[in-house]
Amino acid sequence: MPLTRFAADAFGVLTICLVALLILLGLLCIAYSFYFRSRIRSQGLVLLSYFSGPWIIRITFILFAIWWGFGEIIRISWLRGEGRLLNGNLKWQETVCKCYIVSNLGFAEPCLFLTLVFLLRAPLQKMESGILSRTWNGKTAACIFLYCLPLFVLQLFLILIGPQLSKNESLHKMQHYFTSTAKKTNDIALCTYPLMSTILHGIFATFLTFYLFWLGRRILKLVINKGLQKRVYTLIISVSSFFPLRVLLLGFSVLSEPEHLQFEALSFSAFLALLCCAGVCICMLVYCPVADSLALGSLHDLEARRIISDDQNDTISLIANQSHLEESAAISPGRNSDTSTKRGSISFRTLEKEGSSRGNFVELSLFSPSRDATPPGSPPLLGWPMRSPAPFHGT
Incomplete structure (x- = not known):
């Protein structure tokens, strides 16, 4: 079934719109990450720096997604019409298609998922040598490029030797869909997906999928929060x-020609699968951790104000209670001790109230610096120290 020009343009325009949304989401998350970093430095939330430790790798993940999106845009045939951006001679258009295969299948997508793996591995590492280390971001970025290099070289090798195989008459029919990166039609070179490149990409996706299952199992053993488990x-x-689905769809695309509806539908479905995967990963690995950390910082400020307000109210109540007890002692000295016992002291009620909220103090103090100094000579406390009841002299 030949593809009409209207259907081809519709797929192309929809691809551009979806990539623009992905880029917008990525840029907003990058700005959010920078805002989080400035908030930590301006308010002195030192312990929240643990959650902002991999901020460079998070931004790198977004940049890889944007790179991949631009590659998908230059693939579409809508830009190759007369008077369009990529209109030119056939040889130049074929070179663009080769660059697309090497760039996306050989670099952007492997780096995208390798970055995902390192971000998931970060909580399993020791804090001193992990994301709290100043060199973690640099070492991780170097490892991502190093691990991606073999796949990039293999994809480049397959693209470069493809034209050489076409000169062999016995291998001409076989290599047509195994190594071909473009098909010429109506003075336009339409990009295709070489089967050898797709197979190599599928091997990488298989190993990555198994490793992610093993990694996710380790993470789930350590996570006790149901919200984090869902993430x-x-x-x-x-x-x-989504990642293996993309590889399968790209593999089936060799069964049809670029000017047919089946090929364009498979190519667009493969693009949509990875787009959804990248969007979910950006939200879960960049936006949600930053939002949770900012919520902890805000919760800390509210809790600190509430503690100060409670201390002032307790002091006023204690003074009023002491005055009342002194007046009672002047009127009926013999009943003073009974009244004190029956009423119970304000210090007991204060201790009870503070004791009921102690869990919140300790939990919040794990993410925020303590605002109370420990008494001289006492060992450092993990969290905000409990306040002892005010001395009572009325008994």
Whole structure:
């Protein structure tokens, strides 16, 4: 079934719109990450720096997604018409298609998922040598490029030797869909997906999927929060389903020609699968951790104000209670001790109230610096120290 010009343009315009949304989401998350960093430095929330430790790798993940999106734009045939951006001679258009395969299948997508793996591995590392280390971001970035290099070289090798295989008459029919990166039609070179490049990409996706399952199992053993468990499940399921699905769709695309509806539908579905995967990963790995950390900082400020207000109210209540007890002692000295016992002291009620909220103090103090100094000579406390009841002299 030949593809009409209207259908081709519709797929192209829809691809550009979806990539623009992905870029907008990525830029907003980058700005959010920078705002989080400035908030930590301006307010002195030192312990929240643990959650902002991999901020460079998070931004790198977004940049890889944007790179991949631009590559998908230059693939579409809508830009190759007369008077369009990529209109030119056939040889130049074929070179663009080769660059697209090497750039996306050989660099952007492997780096995208390798970055995802390192971000998921970060909580399993020791704090001193992990994301709290100043060199973690640099070492991780170097490892991502180093691990991606073999796949990039292999994809480049397959693209470069493809034209050489076409000169061999016995291998001409076989290499047509195994190594071809473009098909010429109506003075336009339409990009295709070489089967050898797709197979190599599929091998990488298989190993990555198994490793993510193993990594996710380790993470789930350490996570006790149900919300974080849902996020880990969402990440693992998304990557393990969308990434292999993209490889399968690209593999089936060799069964049809670029000017047919089946090929364009398969190519667009493969693009949509990875777009959804990248969007989910950006939300789960960049936006949600930053939003949670900012919520902890705001919660800390509210809790600190509430503690100060409670201390002032307790002091006023204590003074009023002492005055009342002194007046009672002047009127009926013999009943003073009974009244004190029956009423119970304000210090007991204060201690009870503070004791009921102690869990919140300790939990928040794990993410925020303590605002109370420990008494001289006492060992440092993990969290905000409990306040002892005010001395009572009325008994």
